[in-house]
Amino acid sequence: xxxxxxxxxxxxxxxxxxPYCLELTDDExxxxxxxxxxxxxxxxxxxxxxxxxxxxxxESGSGKSTILKSLYFDLEPTKxxxxxxxxxxxxxxANSQDKRxxxxxxxxxxxxxxxxxxxxxxxxxxxxxxxxxxAEWRDVGKIRGQASGLLKxxxxxxxxMDEITHNFSGGMQQRVQIAKALANNPEILLLDELTTGLDVxxxxxxxxxxxxxxxxxxxxxxxxxxxLGVIRLMAERTIVMRxxxxxxxxxxxxxxxxxxxxxxxxxxxxxx
Amino acid sequence: xxEIKGLSKEFFLHQWGRRIEGFRDVSFAVDKxxxxxxxxPSGSGKSSLIRCIxxxxxxxxxxxLYELRNGKVNLATLPEYEVLKLRKEGIGYVSQFLRVVPRVxxxxxxxxxxxKRGMPVEEARAAASSLxxxxxxxxxxFDSYPSTFSGGELQRVNLxxxxxxxxxxxxxxxxxxSLDEEIKEIVIEMLREEKDRGATIICISHDASFxxxxxxxxxxxxxxxxVEILEEVP
Amino acid sequence: xxxxNYAFLDEFTKREIRRKILKxxxxxxxxxxxxxxxxxxxxxxxxxxxxxxxSLIGDSDVLKVIDQGSDDSVNAxxxxxxxxxxxxxxxxxxxxxxxxxxTRHRIPEEYLNEDQTIVxxxxxxxxLRTVEPSEQLTRRMHAEKDYSKIWLYLYENIVQYGDxxxxxxxxxxxxxxxxxxxxxxxxxxxPRLHNAAFLSLFCAGREKRVYAIPPYTKVxxxxxEDYKFEVENFDGKVCARCGSGDTFLTKxxxxxxxxxxxxxxxxxxEKRRKKNGLFAKSG
Numbered sequence: 071x072x073x074x075x076x077x078x079x080x081x082x083x084x085x086x087x088x089p090y091c092l093e094l095t096d097d098e099x100x101x102x103x104x105x106x107x108x109x110x111x112x113x114x115x116x117x118x119x120x121x122x123x124x125x126x127x128x129e130s131g132s133g134k135s136t137i138l139k140s141l142y143f144d145l146e147p148t149k150x151x152x153x154x155x156x157x158x159x160x161x162x163x164a165n166s167q168d169k170r171x172x173x174x175x176x177x178x179x180x181x182x183x184x185x186x187x188x189x190x191x192x193x194x195x196x197x198x199x200x201x202x203x204x205a206e207w208r209d210v211g212k213i214r215g216q217a218s219g220l221l222k223x224x225x226x227x228x229x230x231m232d233e234i235t236h237n238f239s240g241g242m243q244q245r246v247q248i249a250k251a252l253a254n255n256p257e258i259l260l261l262d263e264l265t266t267g268l269d270v271x272x273x274x275x276x277x278x279x280x281x282x283x284x285x286x287x288x289x290x291x292x293x294x295x296x297x298l299g300v301i302r303l304m305a306e307r308t309i310v311m312r313x314x315x316x317x318x319x320x321x322x323x324x325x326x327x328x329x330x331x332x333x334x335x336x337x338x339x340x341x342x
Numbered sequence: 343x344x345e346i347k348g349l350s351k352e353f354f355l356h357q358w359g360r361r362i363e364g365f366r367d368v369s370f371a372v373d374k375x376x377x378x379x380x381x382x383p384s385g386s387g388k389s390s391l392i393r394c395i396x397x398x399x400x401x402x403x404x405x406x407l408y409e410l411r412n413g414k415v416n417l418a419t420l421p422e423y424e425v426l427k428l429r430k431e432g433i434g435y436v437s438q439f440l441r442v443v444p445r446v447x448x449x450x451x452x453x454x455x456x457x458k459r460g461m462p463v464e465e466a467r468a469a470a471s472s473l474x475x476x477x478x479x480x481x482x483x484f485d486s487y488p489s490t491f492s493g494g495e496l497q498r499v500n501l502x503x504x505x506x507x508x509x510x511x512x513x514x515x516x517x518x519x520s521l522d523e524e525i526k527e528i529v530i531e532m533l534r535e536e537k538d539r540g541a542t543i544i545c546i547s548h549d550a551s552f553x554x555x556x557x558x559x560x561x562x563x564x565x566x567x568x569v570e571i572l573e574e575v576p
Numbered sequence: 577x578x579x580x581n582y583a584f585l586d587e588f589t590k591r592e593i594r595r596k597i598l599k600x601x602x603x604x605x606x607x608x609x610x611x612x613x614x615x616x617x618x619x620x621x622x623x624x625x626x627x628x629x630x631s632l633i634g635d636s637d638v639l640k641v642i643d644q645g646s647d648d649s650v651n652a653x654x655x656x657x658x659x660x661x662x663x664x665x666x667x668x669x670x671x672x673x674x675x676x677x678x679t680r681h682r683i684p685e686e687y688l689n690e691d692q693t694i695v696x697x698x699x700x701x702x703x704l705r706t707v708e709p710s711e712q713l714t715r716r717m718h719a720e721k722d723y724s725k726i727w728l729y730l731y732e733n734i735v736q737y738g739d740x741x742x743x744x745x746x747x748x749x750x751x752x753x754x755x756x757x758x759x760x761x762x763x764x765x766x767p768r769l770h771n772a773a774f775l776s777l778f779c780a781g782r783e784k785r786v787y788a789i790p791p792y793t794k795v796x797x798x799x800x801e802d803y804k805f806e807v808e809n810f811d812g813k814v815c816a817r818c819g820s821g822d823t824f825l826t827k828x829x830x831x832x833x834x835x836x837x838x839x840x841x842x843x844x845x846e847k848r849r850k851k852n853g854l855f856a857k858s859g
Contacts, residue, residue: 119423166720189728196732203727209801210734232735278445285458303444306426321397321422328399332356339357 072155073117074290075141075258080114080150082136083107087148097315097333100131110136111314114150118258123284123291125305125322127298127337133314134294135182138260141292142179143169156257174204178251182263184243187250188235194221194246195231201253220249224279241272245279252283258290265300277303298341302326310334343374343542344395344511349404349418351390364390364399365566374409377533377543379557381550381575386563388546389438392513394418395544396435397425408433408511430458434509436500438516438546448491448499449474449484455507473502476532478525493520505532512536514545518552530555550575583630584662589613593631593786597777600788605750606718607701607785615781616658622680623781625697626655629678632693633659638666640674645682645824645840652680669843681744683765685823685841688774690791696759698780701787703747703757723755726798734803746805749796750789758795763807764824769795815839818848 083091085107094102095109102109111133118124126134139145140162141152151160156176157168164172173179181187188197198217199207207213218228224245230238235246244264251259261280265273277300284291293304301308301322309319310333318331329335351364365387372378380388393399395406397417406417410432415424429435443451452470457463471484477498483491488499497520504512512533518526526549533543533556547553553560554574561568562575581587596610615623633639641656643649647669655678656667668674671684680697688694704714707725717723726747733741744760748769758766759778769776769789776789789795797805814821816828816836823844825837839845 170720170722192728192732193735196728196735199731200724200728203731204722204724210731211802213731274445307422320400321425323398324400327393328353330354330400335356 072120074120074122074155075118075292076153077117077137077141078115078151078153080137080140080152081112081148082110082133082140082145083112083148084110095314097312097317100133100313100315109314111311114316116309116316116319118290118292120155120257120290121284121288122307123293123305125301125308126292126294126311127296127301127308128311129296129337131313132296132311134311135262136314138179138262138292138294142177142260143173154257174201175254176257177260178248178253178256178258179260180244180247180251180262180264182266184235184240184247187247188243190236190243191234193232194226194235194238197235197246198250198253201250205254216253217249220252221246223283224249225275239272241268241276244268244276248276248280248283252287252289255287256289258292259284261291261293261295263295264293266295266297273300280304298326298338310337343372343376343409344544345371345405345407345414346391346395347405347407349391349394349401349406351387351394351399351401363387363566364394365563365568368404368563368568370561370568370571372542372544374542375537375540376559377537377545377557379553379560379575380544380546380563381548381553381560382563384548387566388563389515391563392435392515392544392546396429396433396513398435431507432509433511433513434504434507435513436504436515436517438519444489445487447485448479448488451488451499452502452506455503469506470502473506474499477502477528494522494525497521498525501529501532505536508536508539508541510541512541512543512545514543514547516546516548518547518549526552580662582663583633584616584658585613585627585630590631593627596786597628597631597788600777600786601775601790603754604789604793605748605754605756605787607787609784610786612781612784617654619782620699621651622655622678622697624779624783624786625678625680625695625781626658627781628695628777628779628786629659629676630662632695633663633665633676635663635665637675638668638673640668640671640677640684640843641679642677642682642684642841642843643680644826645684646842648842669846671841671843681760681762682824682840683761683768685839685844688772690773693775693777696761696776696778698757698759698778698785699782700745701757701778701780701783701785703745703755718754721753726755730798730800734800740799740803740805747798749794749798751793752796755798756787756789756795762824763797763805766795766797766805767807771795810837813837815845818845818852820845820848 086105087107088105090104091102091107091109092112100109114137128134140147147162152162154161154176161172195217198220199213202213202216218231221231222228226242226245265276305322308322308325310317312333318334326338329338347369349368350366353362353364368391382388390399394401401418407414408417449467449470452473453466456466474484479495479498488496501517518529559571559573560575561571596608600608613627615626617623639659641652643652660667671686676693678695702714704717704726707729708714730740744762745757746763746766748756748758750756771792773791775791779786799805810825813825815825815838817838820839823839823841826840828836828838830836
């Protein structure tokens with residue numbers, strides 16, 4: 071089966087960098103002793119199949135968000151390549167036109183901070199409309215129809231469609247973000263700490279929604295979180311990261327019940 | 343159908359630098375449509391063995407040869423995508439730990455494997471309901487969340503979910519632990535029907551009479567080894 | 577006038593401005609940056625339009641200058657005076673006679689042909705400024721043809737006010753490539769730009785940009801399929817002077833303080849009155 075996304079040797083170093091950065095750092099120390107640069111992630115390689123939910127779990131500073139941000143072109147990687155099955159070249163080498171096309175049509179991103187993924191001074195419907203307009207929808211009635219359908223799917227009352235997004239609660243803002251990310255039927259959804267900071271019941275509702283949608287739309291999901299419970303609920307396969315390196319990867323139930331690597335065992339045992 | 347050869351599982355706990363043995367040198371074979379029971383005291387490695395077959399645990403040594411239509415595969419070393427594919431329709435597992443899927447009603451928990459396959463909602467729920475009914479779950483509980491269920495009810499929900507999929511290989515870990523006699527009989531009947539339609543079953547139980555009623559052969563485990571394979575548990 | 581070069585600007589400057597104009601004509605709707613000169617009028621009073629006019633004008637040209645449609649406003653007169661003192665070209669109020677028409681905020685009502693050029697005075701050349709304050713970002717948006725922000729603004733207009741609220745400066749798509757600000761001409765004049773026989777040159781002196789629409793170019797105002805572009809509707813009102821119901825009208829008051837409507841294009845109004853045998857009324 072053809073994989074949907076293949077990441078090869080993704081590496082991101084913040085700072086000047088030097089030829090020794092990679093060999094002098096590992097999963098315990100990610101600051102280069104020679105030049106002081108931070109190796110946010112190094113040598114990250116993985117694949118995602120269509121329709122799959124892949125989880126990336128790790129604590130703060132593990133580099134997991136860096137991976138998502140690189141894939142969504144918010145950051146430029148220092149090294150490495152990524153291949154989407156709909157694009158014949160390394161997406162990191164695409165020109166800005168193609169990158170915009172990939173961002174608009176093939177990928178959806180939901181940030182931990184809704185302010186990054188939404189225009190908070192625009193209406194909820196307007197946020198979704200932004201994506202549809204970028205896809206050259208030119209009929210206001212149809213745009214509103216599609217937007218209200220997505221909002222409804224996210225269990226947001228349609229009467230609030232024309233309200234400024236700033237006024238929404240955190241959980242609702244996240245749901246608007248998800249609706250927006252799905253507007254143009256992307257093939258892969260990137261979720262960065264989707265529910266961190268939200269109330270537990272709100273978290274639960276959003277995760278349930280994601281599961282339903284994933285099943286309905288046959289969409290692949292790359293889910294980044296530090297919460298093992300989320301991984302257990304959502305992901306079939308999981309990658310464990312520490313200080314920018316992958317320390318273990320495998321089936322989620324195997325990672326949680328038979329962790330092989332020392333750090334994974336620590337993580338699993340620390341679960342409250 | 344399934345051939346276990348010299349399988350061993352050891353756990354290494356890094357934090358304490360300790361090794362804990364799960365089981366060692368286990369070998370046996372199971373034919374298609376056979377029910378193979380596993381009997382033994384707690385701690386003898388039964389659950390670990392079955393978990394290795396399902397790949398929740400990674401065995402350290404040995405092979406698990408599983409027969410597919412186009413040849414045999416070694417489940418111990420099968421790539422993850424293939425394992426996930428098998429888990430969808432090939433191999434099913436019912437854990438002895440009754441973990442609850444939160445916020446999904448009982449009937450939807452059971453219907454989910456069918457929904458995943460694309461069956462329309464009403465049809466899936468109807469199939470789920472009839473299974474739950476057969477297992478004597480009261481109708482008014484169908485739409486409740488299993489988090490409120492008793493152990494026995496929860497077990498039946500998990501069983502129903504495994505049975506609805508019609509797996510080729512069913513791995514059951516203490517499927518009747520919390521069930522009373524009347525329901526046990528129903529479960530035995532349902533598992534016999536599974537065998538009749540061609541499913542292979544590996545079933546752990548500490549309940550000798552249950553195994554004797556259902557299993558064709560029983561492997562006895564003790565101290566991490568499979569010491570003997572009998573026709574019946576004494 | 578003694579001491580000044582023909583048409584005030586030195587020849588090298590004129591040449592460079594003409595080069596920029598050529599570039600602008602070659603890329604319809606694209607804002608070409610240029611180094612605006614010190615002029616004897618204050619910035620914000622038409623220095624851009626003036627520089628273009630002065631760079632193009634020659635002995636055979638006939639110049640008309642209007643301000644909000646009127647040949648007689650202070651601004652228009654001042655500009656005409658300056659040009660005449662440094663060139664001696666023929667001035668006219670008659671649209672049909674002029675070869676160059678410098679205008680602030682209006683296109684004359686009469687038909688213009690291939691031999692005529694309109695020079696628009698532009699205060700704010702950037703159509704995206706309403707939605708994006710950063711110059712760096714707007715330049716990138718034009719380069720990548722990423723106009724989603726302005727479309728979003730139009731959508732929000734419709735949601736909030738029921739319609740697109742641009743009156744003047746209505747954003748248009750030129751040659752299906754660049755989004756352009758047509759200067760603060762009313763909606764009424766926008767359809768005149770599309771596929772026009774005349775050449776349109778736009779220049780912002782203070783903002784240092786020049787852009788152009790060559791003849792017979794597609795100029796399409798942004799609109800939705802269910803919210804189309806519409807020109808102003810005068811509800812059956814007619815000009816109090818010449819009786820026209822088919823020109824752009826502006827509101828005024830007569831001697832008694834009553835509200836009346838008058839043609840914005842004064843020379844055209846004058847022509848119509850002469851044709852209909854009407855005399856100038858007061859007010």
